[in-house]
Amino acid sequence: MTPLTWTILAMAAVTFGVRLWGLLLPGAQLRGYGRRFLDAVPVAVFAALVAGGLPGTDATDGAWRLAAAAVTVVVARTRGLAAGLLLGLGVYLTARALGWA
Secondary structure, eight states, X not given: OOHHHHHHHHHHHHXXXXXXXHHHSTTOOXXXXXXXXXXXXXHHHHHHHHHTTXXXXXXXXXXXXXXXXXXXXXXXXXXXXXXXXXXXXXXXXXXXXXXXX
């Protein structure tokens, strides 16, 4: 297997392992900080994946990637992660289609 495959598998194991561990605690009801922590794990893993690709191939492309990431963050916080991802991707793909990035 390639290093990328191992990385993806390790991230999946951490993401789902932490969530499963929290759900399997005998008789424990997660509330407050514990629940917020487990809910943030998938977003944190996604952010780690995205951050590696932000610099881009040149300054213009990098600027559009950062703009798309900013749109993703703002929309994800207000409308949800799926909407943020779709809009952020839309911003970047539109910039590429128009030859700006």
